[in-house]
Amino acid sequence: MENRRRRVPALAPEERRAALIQATIPLLHEHGLEVSTRQIAAAAGVAEGTIFGVFESKTALVVVSMIKALDPQVTVDGLNAVDRSLPLRDRLVQATELVHDRFKENARLMASARKLILAGMDDPEAQQRMAANRERLQAAMVDLIGADAAGLRRSPVEVTRLFFLYCGANNYGPFGDPNNFSSRELVSLLLDGLLIRDENQRGDQ
Numbered sequence: 001m002e003n004r005r006r007r008v009p010a011l012a013p014e015e016r017r018a019a020l021i022q023a024t025i026p027l028l029h030e031h032g033l034e035v036s037t038r039q040i041a042a043a044a045g046v047a048e049g050t051i052f053g054v055f056e057s058k059t060a061l062v063v064v065s066m067i068k069a070l071d072p073q074v075t076v077d078g079l080n081a082v083d084r085s086l087p088l089r090d091r092l093v094q095a096t097e098l099v100h101d102r103f104k105e106n107a108r109l110m111a112s113a114r115k116l117i118l119a120g121m122d123d124p125e126a127q128q129r130m131a132a133n134r135e136r137l138q139a140a141m142v143d144l145i146g147a148d149a150a151g152l153r154r155s156p157v158e159v160t161r162l163f164f165l166y167c168g169a170n171n172y173g174p175f176g177d178p179n180n181f182s183s184r185e186l187v188s189l190l191l192d193g194l195l196i197r198d199e200n201q202r203g204d205q
Contacts, residue, residue: 017054020044024065032112033062063116063126069109070130072137075102079140088148089187095144096167096183103171111172138164159190166190 023044027035037058041048055061078098082091103110113130138160145156152159166186181189 013054016046016050020046020051020054020061021065021068024061025069028062028065028069028109028112029106030108032108033115035062037061060123062112063123066109066113066116067126067129067133070106070113070133072102072133072140075099076136076140079137079144082144084144084147088145088151089191091144092163092187092190093183095141095163096186099164099167100171100183103167107171163190 020040024035024040027039027043031039037048037051040058040061041051044050051058051061055064075098079095082094084091086094138157141160141163142156145152145159149156154162166189170181170186
């Protein structure tokens with residue numbers, strides 16, 4: 001009796017979709033928007049045409065993969081875990097380290113996401129999901145700061161926006177250098193500014 005090879009059952013559409021997304025994410029980290037469908041197919045172990053049986057275009061696959069890769073839940077969980085009994089300065093130092101780790105890990109993806117947005121990405125659902133991710137991250141920072149709102153010149157929401165501007169500029173700006181400013185120095189810039197104050201000098205707090 002001849003031994004026959006078993007036929008591997010085909011994946012259900014949602015499983016195939018998830019597998020293609022999972023294969024695309026590391027390629028986006030490596031190649032950015034220049035990743036090809038041939039590379040994706042090879043990484044997923046499928047024929048190139050299989051991609052278009054699940055996604056209407058390469059861009060559609062890239063967008064959903066990018067959104068999944070940039071999901072901020074790990075960072076949000078880290079921010080939520082920061083001890084609220086610590087002084088604000090120490091809480092912000094921990095937050096800076098968490099956000100810097102996120103930015104460094106996803107630097108190429110974030111640059112690609114900006115390119116898609118600037119190119120006028122015509123996908124309302126994807127834009128909504130990206131906005132929701134930003135709002136979740138912002139909400140976690142606002143909660144981290146909230147208890148000290150009375151001692152701040154600006155609201156926790158505005159302080160959060162400045163915080164992300166500082167961290168983003170230090171990682172991506174033309175003058176940024178994440179190795180130059182420590183987390184504690186960035187927090188000092190945010191809370192204290194650059195002026196060296198005389199302890200006996202009275203001024204605006």
